Amino acid sequence: MSVVRSAVTGVGSFLPEQVVTNADLAMIVDTSDSWIQERTGIKQRHRARDDQPTSDLATEAARRALADAGRSAADVDLIIVATTTPDMTFPSVASIVQRKLGAPTCIAFDVQAVCSGFVYALSIADGFVARGQAKCALVIGAEEMTRLMDWTDRSTCVLFGDGAGCVVVEPREGQGTKADQGLLGFALRCDGTKTDLLYVDGGPATTGTVGHLRMAGNQVFRHAVVNIAEAITAACAASGIEVADVDWFVPHQANQRIIKGVGDRLGLDEDKVISTVAIHANTSAASIPLALDSAIQDGRIKRGDLVLLEAMGGGLTWGACAFRL
Structure with a gap:
């Protein structure tokens, strides 16, 4: 018996150009490269420009994922953005991404589950795609965590960075087994x-x-x-x-x-x-x-x-x- 699965058909990501090393942070807070690496494994992170909101990162990641899937913005009928650092209180980052991509009128909303947001958003997309309510979904995780940092608190400011990743989710037929895509x-x-x-x-x-x-x-x-x-x-x-x-x-x-x-x-x-x-x-x-x-x-x-x-x-x-x- 065949079943409809929600499959990941394309993946893309984007990182802001600026790289902030542990040595860079040691210039503004009481820390060191060795202290950070020993406790976290982190060597560097990316930081968005002041004029580069979360939607910019999300949109570029989405473009790359669509290209990987062989799709265009015209195919998109669902956009879910997982983020805790939206451009504004409202509208959603997803609606801004829709506009920036030039996607047609479709379902678009954000999910707020912080670091778990991408997994939560993926499960929601599965509900739409596997049940025939969407045929080309973008599930995006996009964050500018450096906007939330207290740069005097070395226990947190060294841990976070900015970036975005996206998957395209589309329906695929399977047999209902673990071998299915x-x-x-x-x-x-x-x-x-x-x-x-x-x-x-x-x-x-x-x-x-x-x-x-x-x-x-x-x-x-x-x-x-x-x-x-x-x-x-x-x-x-x-x-x-x-x-x-x-x-x-x-x-x-x-x-x-x-x-x-x-x-x-x-x-x-x-x-x-x-x-x-x-x-x-x-x-x-x-x-x-x-x-x-x-x-x-x-x-x-x-x-x-x-x-x-x-x-x-x-x-x-x-x-x-x-x-x-």
Whole structure:
């Protein structure tokens, strides 16, 4: 019996031109390259220009993903942008991307689940595409996290960067097995009692300001390793696969220690883990599609490979997804 799957048919990403090294940060805050690398694995990050809003990064990533899929803006009928750093309170970044791409009138909206946003957005796109409500969807993770930094707080300002990644999602027929091309299964979670572990201390309905990012790093680390592993196990079960079946693990690029901790807990071979945190830092919702595109571009991830995604962010939100490229 055939089923309709939502398949990733194109991938693209974009990074702002400016690169900020650890040495650059050491000039403005009490830190050092060795201190940052030892604790996070980060060597550098990208930073958007003042006149370069999140929608610019998202639009360029979308153009590249459409080209990779052999599609044009005229084909797009759904745009979902995962972001916690929108251009404005409203309208959505997705609606601005629609205009900048020159896409036709279509469904367009943003998703706010912080670092987990891309996995959440992908699951929503699956609901539209697999059920025939969209035939060419753009799922974009785009962030300018440097806009939220307190540059006197060395525990947070060294961790984050800017960037965008996009996948094109289209329907493909399958047999309803784990061999199908497409999205196979998800596990999404949120624990709102942990909001004080990772948040921004501002907003339009409270302070009327953007605010700065605040994080209890050690507690987030402990929750991340345990909770992400559980979500991964659940997503694999929903997909009818075992962790051992996975060809590539593409985690949220928060911290090399978290990536290693999750991999070790699941017994994953380090050679199967895609890590770009050293050169991208934590780009929140953009980190998974940025890492995915990087591994596809360098030839590691290929068509037919079984890929596992995971993320955890403010909320606390977390989740995982398995798909065959």
